[in-house]
Amino acid sequence: MRPAPSQDEVRRQNLGALLRHVHVHGATTRAELTTTLGLNRSTIGALTADLAGVGLVSEEAPRETGRAGRPSLVVRPESDRVFAYAYSVEVDRLRAARIGLGGAVLDQRELDRPRGLLAAEAAPLLAGAVKEMQQGVPPDAICVGAGVAVCGMVRRDDGLVRLGPTTGWVDEPIGAALGAELGIDVPITVGNVADVAAFAEHARGVAAGCDNVIYLYGDVGVGAGIIAGGRRLTGHGGYGGEVGHMKVVRDGMPCECGSRGCWETEIGEHGLLRAAGRSDARGRDALLAVFDAADRGDARAQTAVRQAGDWLGFGVANLVNVFNPEMVIFGGTMRDLYLAAAAQIRSRLNSNALGACLEHVRLRTPKLGADAPLIGAAELAFERLLADPLDVG
Amino acid sequence: MRPAPSQDEVRRQNLGALLRHVHVHGATTRAELTTTLGLNRSTIGALTADLAGVGLVSEEAPRETGRAGRPSLVVRPESDRVFAYAYSVEVDRLRAARIGLGGAVLDQRELDRPRGLLAAEAAPLLAGAVKEMQQGVPPDAICVGAGVAVCGMVRRDDGLVRLGPTTGWVDEPIGAALGAELGIDVPITVGNVADVAAFAEHARGVAAGCDNVIYLYGDVGVGAGIIAGGRRLTGHGGYGGEVGHMKVVRDGMPCECGSRGCWETEIGEHGLLRAAGRSDARGRDALLAVFDAADRGDARAQTAVRQAGDWLGFGVANLVNVFNPEMVIFGGTMRDLYLAAAAQIRSRLNSNALGACLEHVRLRTPKLGADAPLIGAAELAFERLLADPLDVG
Structure with missing residues (x-):
């Protein structure tokens, strides 16, 4: 058991908890957030203002509820503007996607993967797919990171694919290769495809x-x-x-x-x-x-x-x-x-x-079907954001 | 991710972290606690005073260090006064022990277990062993709870032994039977013997x-x-x-x-x-x-x-x-x-x-050898204490 968090950590943790809630559950009223997170109204207001200030959420008046009293503002994740790149390296195909905060697939590309293709060859193909997708990205959008799902055993510390018996990969540095090709200055996290698909189904699928x-x-x-x-x-x-x-x-x-x-x-x-x-x-x-x-x-x-x-x-x-x-x-x-x-x-x-x-x-x-590896790969990137939301961009 | 803890929770968590440290590592100077726990000196002082106030730790001047300056007080778990009862139901024997805060076996009894002996028959035997041990308990001692290690599949919610293929137990309520026999007003937690032995080796054994x-x-x-x-x-x-x-x-x-x-x-x-x-x-x-x-x-x-x-x-x-x-x-x-x-x-x-x-x-x-099930069973009881130290007794 660790000691309790410091004041700074408390704020980060609460910002993360609020952002995670709207990331997983979508638009939520301040009143619901107050109840669900067990924080008081003024704290929810301050956290929301902080997150809105860096462009991660927006607030708006809810639709007419028919109830008396001042309606509670709705906090919405900026799903169209805040996104992660997600890649999936599979036995016979490569996929790249742009996934919005909130988990929606905003754009997606798929390519054949000839058997035997290595990381250094896969990376430029995936980078090409990303270049195509970048044309549709709004100018004020924020890319928070990138995640990769790969068939194989992935070293947690650096994303090296130690062994992919079905892809033929041995010690393939897919994260580093993608980082070099993409020229995007965001962290890239690599995970095993089953791990990240499970992560996605647990976060927002059948296992929620x-x-x-x-x-x-x-x-x-x-x-x-x-x-x-x-x-x-x-x-x-x-x-x-x-x-x-x-x-x-x-x-x-x-x-x-x-x-x-x-x-x-x-x-x-x-x-x-x-x-x-x-x-x-x-x-x-x-x-x-x-x-x-x-x-x-x-x-x-x-x-x-x-x-x-x-x-x-x-x-x-x-x-x-x-x-x-x-x-x-x-x-x-x-x-x-x-x-x-x-x-x-x-x-x-x-x-x-x-x-x-x-x-x-x-x-x-x-529940997420064939998109689960991509959504899970994006979740790897969103995890970093949720750990420290104001460190974005 | 949950929201950050409230003020009350922060205090409980810090009290638990300090008490856990001396429970696992033994007597520790305030200076070391300050460094290890990352809390400031005045917080450590206040937490120690709270724990000493309910009799869980004591403070004393350290032995002469030969160094200049005022020596830091040593915080020591009250191992002789604060204890848990631990039981182990094995295939061919029953064991009962009194384990002090800090993990020392203060007293221990062992009995044969005829094969086929059920919970309702084992409980009075173990209660008899406890009665014997109680004669050696100091009058101001604090019993914080009891834990049971048992060969079999244990339902977490209530400690019912669902199936013990090697003991012949099916749906045996060992926790309830012990509670009724002992007449001690402390919570009793039951765990599988391998689980609690692992817990003990992880807390203070070869797997620390x-x-x-x-x-x-x-x-x-x-x-x-x-x-x-x-x-x-x-x-x-x-x-x-x-x-x-x-x-x-x-x-x-x-x-x-x-x-x-x-x-x-x-x-x-x-x-x-x-x-x-x-x-x-x-x-x-x-x-x-x-x-x-x-x-x-x-x-x-x-x-x-x-x-x-x-x-x-x-x-x-x-x-x-x-x-x-x-x-x-x-x-x-x-x-x-x-x-x-x-x-x-x-x-x-x-x-x-x-x-x-x-x-x-x-x-x-x-590392803990044959005592691991008993030490682990006691750890189950100490876990409750560490979660909310001032709720003791």
Whole structure:
């Protein structure tokens, strides 16, 4: 337990709490802010004035309420003017977006990513997308930072991608490469795609209000973003959540990480295509074709989907016993697998997970869908703003 | 992010921070407290006076330092007067202790626990031990609460033991039973033994200063106390850390939890005795006999220990990939297994864990030894005190 904050810290913390509230919940009356934050009216007024002074929020009279008395002013995040850049480096595509305070996607670009493309090659492509988007940015807009979501293990201290088994990246400095290319003088924060997608769903998606959440994200491999006790679980170096590399078969199939029998060899893209007799195929479309075939009655595809679903339930049961979450979210290709094999997953969960750990678990698909990595990457940038709002710009 | 604390909360938080410092680090000069806590001298003086006023700390002149100038007063926790009761319900024994503020074991009693003994039967035995200890309590002493460590899954809200596969407990209200028997008007907090042992090692043991820790605790079964980002991972209902019930073999040996192939069927008491050809034996002594036999060159015992060590490494590798800890602690019977099979464990870790997750992991045995559950149970009680020190008694 730390000592209580100083006067300066108190002000920063209260500014952050107010700005976070309108960032997450949108326009809010001063009266509601007073109640929700437990601060008095004059403090709310002073904090709002400070935030408005640097252009982060605006105030306006509310619409006619029909009630008597002076209406409470509405505090609104400056979503069109205050924004972060968000990037997503995925196995087969690159995305860039401009996300407003409040979480709205203001603009977005998508590019193919040839397999094997490294950070130094990806950065100029993403920078080109940003240049295009900059043409639509109002002259008085404020860019508060940039965040990157990437498939791979990201060192927290400097955003180095240590290992991306599915992207082929080893020690790729994507944050530094983007910083050099963009020529924008804002901090760039890098996070694992499952971590930042979980962060987004926890901040403003299906897991809002849940303190213990496992967000499984499948692309070619499988990772997890984990919220424990209301906070992101990152681990010592930032590499926590590599659930795809839990071994589920002692001498199983070789995995791209160099080991064998990892969970993702059974539930990831390769495992499912192999089980469906389509080892030569790859990519999201090939995977979706298996689900389609199963849907249309193809026996081999059905067996493959059931089998992968059983393995998905097997691993989720382990995670439920270890984390006792209140929600498990199935994102990326895990969403498709969950929807196609929910019965197998539930059955395996019921037989493998401890009753007490399982009793309040809700299984869900993401609310933010494919935008979650971008929204989460932007949240990384907004976190810095919320920690010290008046330090903006 | 919450708004900043109010004036009252600031005072409570600072009182808690100062008391925690001397509780963990022992007697400390005012000058050191000023530096460490980052508060000014007059604030430290006022906080110390408040804490001394309710009998939680005392102040005295330091021993002669030989330095010039007025020496800084030393603030000392009232370890002999301020205490918590701690209980530990284990598979084959019951323990009760009186633990002073500062973490010293002031008194301790141990009783056999016949297998099958339920909460309503255990409580009077523990209450008897407390009655004995009460004779040695100074008349002006302050009991701040009681904590219980128990092998089993503990519901956080009310301390109900939902399931203790190795104790045979199902929905046993040990906290309520102890409260009724003891007739002491103090709050009783119940926690899983691995959780509270981890808490103790994190507060004042081998993991002091580590923010990401896995403490494996073996008795008959195996559980973990997990510290993530500096905080205990409890999960939604309090059941997190049931790592012994990760499935490592798809259709493995039956487990006492009702499922099959759980990790503890390979590394727990039954698994090791079975592998050593001693399935009829049970208990800690039988287990130690296997390690002894292996040490003396018994081939079957050596094979059993190597095999169990390999499985121990297998599961730890999974946890390393999921949590990216900086320390793994082997407690209870896991300590014996770790010491007997360190080579197998390290080898399996090196081949199964991801390099980045593994690079800063230290493998350790507990510092607090067999007292960790008791010290951790007392810490549960001290937590309440530290949250609001002036509410004592």
